[in-house]
Amino acid sequence: EWILHNDEFIQEDELKISKEDRGYQFGDGIYEVIRVYSGELYTAKEHIDRFYASAEKVKIVVPYTKDVFHKLMYDLVEKNEINNGQVYVQITRGSYVRQHQFPADSSPVLVGYTKTVERPLELMRNGAHAKFIEDMRWLRCDIKSLNLLGNVLAKQEAYENGCYEAVLHRGEIITEGSSSNMYGIKDGVLYTHPATNLILDGITRKTILGLCEELGITVQETPMTKVQALKMDEFFMSSTTAEIIPLTEIDGFQIGNGARGPLTEKLQKAFEAKLN
Ligand code: PDD
DSSP: EEEEEEEEEEGGEEEOOOOTTTHHHHEEEEEEEEEEEEEETHHHHHHHHHHHHHHHHHHHSSSSOOHHHHHHHHHHHHTTOOOOEEEEEEEEEEEEESOSSSSSSSSOEEEEEEEOOOOOOHHHOOEEEEEEEOOOOOSTSOOOOOOOHHHHHHHHHHHHHSSEEEEEEEETTEEEEEESSSEHHHHHHEEEEEESSTSSSOHHHHHHHHHHHHHTTTEEEEOOOOHHHHHHSSEEEEEEEEEEEEEEEEEEOOOOOOOSOHHHHHHHHHHOOOOO
16 A cells, blocks of 8 residues: 655655654644545545645645645556555644744655545434534634644543544524534425534535535524424434434434435435535
């Protein structure tokens, strides 16, 4: 398997990361997960734009143009002969003697690798259960930062309670999932948190909002409360790897009739139609 290290392709056992890499010590870096369908990078431009935007927000300069970066991603997928899978790519502020403030002279370290992943068809059809968990993260959730401890702890708590995802909330307001965006549908209207600093503006979210426009589904980018969420007709989550997964139960309360809803299915079909 080929690994991308800065702009070079190496074998995994050749990869050397410093003990003082700031990603390792501080989570001082950002990342992206890009889906590969039939050997093609899906919504590559959007992911690359967000990668550069996240880097800029934390003042890391990606030392390649977006075109060069895109080519590196493309070559990585091709070299590893990935048909259906994903690319994980991160950039850290590099390594330096440990100090919190930015080092005067460190070079960013980029690492990318691929993995074969199948579409979660069973979950997409039958749905999953979720759990409400207080959103304890920082106030810049719009940055796809390597600091994922708040997300990791939330997902773990959901798993320990037999749930697939955490529905994060700040007080009564639902923000997003631990690694996904959240949506409710009531009387034909789709509700989701606006793309503020409190959520990651998901690429799948953008795709879904575009599909709603095409299908004539009204969208309200208004946050839902926990009480409102439980009264939705349908509820689902989205992400690059999950696509659209219905959430049929939250905190043990059944949503709608407890099965994938008609508009969720319609969105899944429309999403899938664009993959071919
Ligand atoms: N997670 N919100 C959070 C906190 C996320 O981590 C993700 C993605 C999303 C959905 O964004 P997108 O549709 O662009 O994948 C929302 C990725 C898949 C991950 O960390 O593995």
